Amino acid sequence: MQAHTPAYDIAITGAGPAGLFCAIHAAASGATVIIFEKNPEPGEKLCISGTGQCNITHSGDIRDFFLRYGANGKFLRPALLGHTNEDLIRFFGDRGIAMEVTDGGKVFPANRSAPAILRILTEECRTRGVDLKCGEPITGIQRAAHSFSISANDRDYSAKMLVIATGGMSYPKTGSTGDGYRFAGALGHTITEPGPALTPLIIDDYPFSSLAGISFPGLPFSVWRDSRKIFDRNGDVLLTHAGLSGPGILDCSRDIRAGDVIRLAFAGKAQRETVERTFLDLVQTNPTRLVKTLVTHTGVPERLAESLVHLAGVPMDCTGAHLPAALRKKLSDLLAGCPLTVKALGNFSVAMVTRGGVALKEVHSKTMESRIVPGLFFAGEVLDIDGDTGGYNLQAAFSTGYCAAQGCTARLKERQ
Numbered sequence: 001m002q003a004h005t006p007a008y009d010i011a012i013t014g015a016g017p018a019g020l021f022c023a024i025h026a027a028a029s030g031a032t033v034i035i036f037e038k039n040p041e042p043g044e045k046l047c048i049s050g051t052g053q054c055n056i057t058h059s060g061d062i063r064d065f066f067l068r069y070g071a072n073g074k075f076l077r078p079a080l081l082g083h084t085n086e087d088l089i090r091f092f093g094d095r096g097i098a099m100e101v102t103d104g105g106k107v108f109p110a111n112r113s114a115p116a117i118l119r120i121l122t123e124e125c126r127t128r129g130v131d132l133k134c135g136e137p138i139t140g141i142q143r144a145a146h147s148f149s150i151s152a153n154d155r156d157y158s159a160k161m162l163v164i165a166t167g168g169m170s171y172p173k174t175g176s177t178g179d180g181y182r183f184a185g186a187l188g189h190t191i192t193e194p195g196p197a198l199t200p201l202i203i204d205d206y207p208f209s210s211l212a213g214i215s216f217p218g219l220p221f222s223v224w225r226d227s228r229k230i231f232d233r234n235g236d237v238l239l240t241h242a243g244l245s246g247p248g249i250l251d252c253s254r255d256i257r258a259g260d261v262i263r264l265a266f267a268g269k270a271q272r273e274t275v276e277r278t279f280l281d282l283v284q285t286n287p288t289r290l291v292k293t294l295v296t297h298t299g300v301p302e303r304l305a306e307s308l309v310h311l312a313g314v315p316m317d318c319t320g321a322h323l324p325a326a327l328r329k330k331l332s333d334l335l336a337g338c339p340l341t342v343k344a345l346g347n348f349s350v351a352m353v354t355r356g357g358v359a360l361k362e363v364h365s366k367t368m369e370s371r372i373v374p375g376l377f378f379a380g381e382v383l384d385i386d387g388d389t390g391g392y393n394l395q396a397a398f399s400t401g402y403c404a405a406q407g408c409t410a411r412l413k414e415r416q
C-alpha cells in the first residue's frame, strides 16, 4: 500500500549523459525534476567513454554531423542544430573544462577525464535542485490521465512528464540493459530490433590471427551480400586475433550482418586488372626474386605478404620465374580484394553502441515527444540512433537530452 506519492513536473529514467543533461536544462526553467538511476552512481558508461578520456564531440560544422548516423541522421537535425558541438564545448568551458581537438577532429576535455565531465553534470543537477535518486531501478511505468506513475524500489512517484533516457543494450554491465525498450513498448511504441553497432567483426576461417595488431590506414574495402556489392568504404582497418576492427570497420558495422563478405583491397584503389598487370610486370622483371618479396613491392607489409602468399598456396621458396599463372592470378585476387566472410558481429558486451531502438517515426524530431503518448519524451541511445566513432554518440545524447528538456518545459507551460 503506497501511503504517499511524491509528485514532480518531470521524471527522467536513467542518469547517463542524455538524462542528466535533460534534467539540468529542464530544471533551469523552474520545473521540479526527479531522475532515477538504477546503479549506485550515475553515468557509468560516460566514465568509460573514450577509454576514460571522453571523446565528447567532434569539431567542425554541425551540418557535417548529419551524415554520421547512417540513414537516421536526418531525424537528429533539429536536435543537433538546437544544441550544437560549439554549444556543448561552451557549456563545459563556462564551468572550467577546456576542450582540445585532436588531429582527426575529435574533441576531448583537456584534462582527458570523463569523470570530470560527469562531476560537472551532477554538480549542475544539484545546484538546480534536481532530485537525483541513485540505486533506484525503475520497474514499471503506468500512464494516467495527465501524468505518469513510476515504480521504483517499492515506491510510486508521479510526474506530469516522463523522459525515457535508459540508453541502449551495449556494455550491459554499465546499466544499459534495454529496460527503456520494454517501457516504451508497453506504452505503445514500436521498437526497431536492437543489434550491436560500433563493433568488431569475427571472421570465418580467419587467416590473419598471427598479424593481430597491424593496422592499415585508409584501406579501401567493399562489403558483399549474396554475391552483390552493398557498399564501398575507405577507412582505418585493424587486424585482430579473431577478425577485423578499427574505425573504418566499426563505423560501418551497423550495416554488416553475419554471412557478409568483406573484400580488403590491400593493393589500394586500383582495379583488379591493373593489380594483375602490375604484379605480372614485377614477376617478369624480377624472375629470380622470391614471390613473397615481390608482393611487398605492391606496398603491403612483409608479414602480410607472407600470409597472402601462403593463402594463395604459393610455396615460400617460390621465385617469380617459377610462379604458375593460376597462382599469380590468385595472388592478384587477394591483393585486389581479399575476401573474408563475417562469422558474427561482436556482441553487446563489446559493441560500443546499439543500433535500433525506439522507432523514430513515432517521435517528434523537434521536441523528442512521443507521437503516441503526449507528455512522454525520449533522449539518447534508447532512440533508434547510433553514430560513428569520433564523439558523435555523446553529442547525440547531449543534443537530444537538451531537446527533450525544451520539449517538456514547453508542454508544461501549455498546461499551466
Ligand SMILES: Cc1cc2nc3c(=O)[nH]c(=O)nc-3n(C[C@H](O)[C@H](O)[C@H](O)COP(=O)(O)OP(=O)(O)OC[C@H]3O[C@@H](n4cnc5c(N)ncnc54)[C@H](O)[C@@H]3O)c2cc1C
Binding pocket: 013, 014, 015, 016, 017, 018, 019, 036, 037, 038, 039, 042, 043, 044, 045, 046, 048, 049, 050, 051, 054, 055, 056, 057, 136, 137, 138, 139, 165, 166, 167, 168, 170, 171, 174, 175, 176, 177, 178, 179, 180, 351, 352, 353, 379, 380, 381, 382, 390, 391, 392, 393, 394, 395, 397
Ligand atoms: C566503451 C565505450 C566507449 C565509448 N566511448 C565514446 C566516446 O568516446 N565518444 C562518444 O561519443 N561515445 C562513446 N560511447 C558511446 C556513449 O557512451 C553512449 O552513446 C552514451 O553514453 C549514451 O548516453 P545515454 O545517456 O543515452 O545512455 P547511457 O549512458 O547508457 O545511460 C543510461 C542510464 O540509464 C540507466 N538505466 C537503465 N535502465 C534503468 C532503469 N530501469 N531504471 C533506472 N535507470 C536505468 C543506466 O544504468 C544508465 O546509467 C562509448 C560507449 C562505450 C560502451
